[in-house]
Amino acid sequence: MAKKKPEQTIRSDAELNRELLHSMLLQRRFEERCAEAYALGKIGGFCHLYIGQEAVSTGSLSVLRPDDYIITTYRDHGQALARGMNPRAVMAELFGRVDGCAHGKGGSMHMFDKSLNFLGGHGIVGAHVPLGTGVGFAIKYRGGDQVCICFMGESVVNTGAFHEALNMAGLWKLPVVYVIENNRYGMGTALERASAIHDIYERGASYNIPRAVCDGQDVFAVRAAMQECVDRARTESLPTLLEIRTYRFMGHSMSDAVSGTYRSKAELDEYMKRDPIMLLRMHMQEQGELTEDDLHKLDDAIKATVQDAWDFADASPEPPLEALFENVLVDTTSDAAAEAVAAD
Amino acid sequence: MPVITYRDALNQALREEMQRDDRVFLMGEEVAVYQGAYKVSKGLLQEFGEMRVVDTPITELGFAGVGVGAAMVGLRPIIEFMTWNFAVLALDQVLNSAAKLLYMSGGQFNVPIVFRGPNGAALQLSAQHSQSFESWLAHIPGLKVVTPGTPYDAKGLLKAAIRDDNPVCFLEGEMLYNTKGEVPEEEYVIPIGKADLKREGDDCTIVTNGKMALVAMQVADQLAKDGIHVDVVDLRTVRPMDVDAIKASVEKTNRCVVLEEGWELAGIGAQVVDYVQRECFDLLDAPVYRVHQADVPMPYAKNLERAAKPDAAKTIAAVRKVMYLE
């Protein structure tokens, strides 16, 4: 099977570009405030920021249908927002409040929204990849034409779960797009120090899976590559292994320096020259689709949205103590609970 | 009432529930073409086709996760492990995915899945293939853990497990598959979480589960010849545990022996003893004794294996001890 070359970027109309810019800028501004909230102690635990990778989430999810499925890792704020989750629900979850998407039971790593078919951020590296395969299995079982997008970092490809899950997807021909967000580092270990193969998309060959690679800083490149993968899944029920090369501008998590022992400041500066938001903005300005004034207005509006999310989260109560024992199991003894499940 | 094997009782439960609900499918190693490593899924491929009876590669972690993913979006998978010894590879999916998703999604995603397969020791399979996992699994909130000992219980509880909206670990026994018992032709479902009084007597309580229920019944019959009459409380489900049944029996007998297949430390019996000391403290006439596997990996040699396993003789000795007969 021929390996796919990065596609020529597809020029989109001004309105779509504005939507893409809005999506990416929302993620950026939201997470900048997350860092602030973490420093103020409003967010606790592990908190993994997505800054620098926004073109991947926005570009990928912009080609999906509402009934498609998304499953991802613990670095999940950006994808949750790009899928359309309410910033208030995401921020309240980060603050551990009752109005969070998981009512304060999940936190940063576990964003879920059933109404958006957003199947969650998962915390064990690699463990959610078989789940993505299972979603693909369910789509095929029901004879549907939906697609499941399964995001993961490049370090996942070395786990057994990844191998097992992709083998079954290839074997059973399931409509799943496995997206490797290759941000170059699994925590502090560079790709080249962890994987015997450096062109990760080549691993698809092991499972007879179509494969491709694209530039993750160029949102148009991501859209084009993803469109092809999604079409293949939807029409031919075939999986794809898509490697998207990107870079995270922040540390692995909030407890990790932005640069230091494992990567240099110089390297970081070099990559930041290809900030995906900046590239899109420059493109739009060149095309005459965006004035300085437009940009400021957009940015102000987004900042206001994020401030609103912050205020909302701050005002939301902590979960009631009764919630401690709720949702451990579906209550199969009460009629109401049974009906609620039956209605799903 | 027809007398059938434990294996056929399970087969009936699978068939009936797959007929009843087309979201139910069976997945695992050798379940389809081979008809099941222990022939529990005999005939199902022919009846339901390869989309609903699915052979997998040998990838416990992978196909357990496939089941969880499918359950998240509305299917009702039955994941067969060839034995629970192999399910250790899949524990991440059982306890980190299946057991946790409802809670950490704030109630949005339940996981209606059954993980099933033989548990515990058979004969001379040595250390890696002779382990009892109920106490491992029972430790995890978010799971239900069922261990039927008879064909009747196996069928009724498997049907309940498949209909349950939660993850259920269903532990069978290789040595049980050929055992026979009465199973009615008409439809029945046994609620999860209810113990069954398999023998009745006033002198001592034996609390047990799974395969050991058979041993406990033998013990009861043997002791009855000496005029000692014991209650056999077969828990059937170890999580949630039927504390009321344990309490009711010990209140009557004032003495308790716990018989389990697994190891001592943090075993099912440890939990039973905890309940008994708390709920029945003033009613105990003797300390609670436990019968369990010796604290060693299972040996291969016949005599050593026999010495390591809990059995009727050891249980009788324990009963006589709590009755102050020796």
Added chain:
Amino acid sequence: MATKIFMEALSPTMEEGRLVKWLKNEGDAVKSGEPLAEVETDKAIMELVARGDGVLRKRLVGENESRPVGSLVGVIAAPDENIDALVSEAGGAAAGGAKPPAEVVAKTQESAGATSVPQRPAQSQGEASAPPEQKTPAGPPAIPTQGQPSPASGNGGQLRSSPLARRMASDRGLDLSQVRGSGPGGRIIKRDVESAAAAPSAAQPSVRVARTGADYEDVALTQIRKTIAKRLAESIGPIPTFYLTAEYDLTRVTEMRAAMAEMGDEFKVSVNDVLMKAVATALSQHPEVNAHWLGDKIRYYNRVHLGMAVATPDGLIVPVIFDADQKRMREISREAKELAKRARERKLKPEEYTGSTFSISNLGMFGIDQFTAIINPPEVAILAIGTAQDVVVPAAGGTAVEKRVRVTMSCDHRAVDGAVGAAFLQTLRRLIENPLMLVF
């Protein structure tokens, strides 16, 4: 190590004891638990026992001398041990400086507990993880000053018993220290309590029958009750007593006794036995007179412990038939005889003459027609029984002669009102005049 012998409180009310007789001579070897002397208390003659092993080295009190409770009366020690200091201290101790023996015993038990930690094996060996048999401390019993070793004191003086046995004993009013344990290390278990409870007055003065529910119920005084108590006490003494007299027809009692006597000597019962059974039965239906006045509350008993006044050469004593309402007439008869005999011999143990909830006094044998008895506080009533005698009564077509008895109940008006007492006497009439009801 030497063991001091103190004058012990051998009855609940004893303040001083008279050493009637030494049972050991100086130089005799004694073992813990062996009787050393007979001591007369305020009620009976009791045995003073050794609290340690050794030789009775010194008797510090002569026979027929009295000493306050807590005084040093002797010393047990090793044959060659120097006890001069102890002996010279005797004067001071007798003056009241010694500690009460109860405290001394308690202390030695504490230290015993601390030194006899049960040993556990480092590791359990597999299939049966039953707790290992607790070993009794190695060597001879470690505590020479230890109190009378109870049969179940295998754990350094601490009584070992199963939780169930403790609960059963408490339900049945059994003292566990009097029960021999047959379990590991002398643990008292269910069967031991059952057999102790079944054995007739072996270790216990009486069998107390287990019942469900509490033994009694405390009811706080209502305001009106308080006022009645206060006003009436002002009127007449600390116990404002009133008296109710009734006369009962004994015809059927007489017939019944005759019929029973015909069946053989073992069925013979006295009128008094029948009356006691009737009183006990009536009391079980009238807890309002089966009660104790406790100052701020009245304790209504759900169990009937019937006191019976017995005259002895030394004076009156009231031994108790416990759970009399639960006992058959024959048991009451036998127990009453036995208690009366032992009372006259001054052999009653303290627990045999304390704890009554209601008392009767019968002077019938002295030909007294009727009399009033003095309430035995904190009880709230006592029944005085006169002599049973033939009385001419009007009958159809003339007169007839009937055997009759007069009883008078003294009632503490603070707790019992007239109508309440009368109701009790009515019930009693029904039972005595229809004695077959006592069978039910």
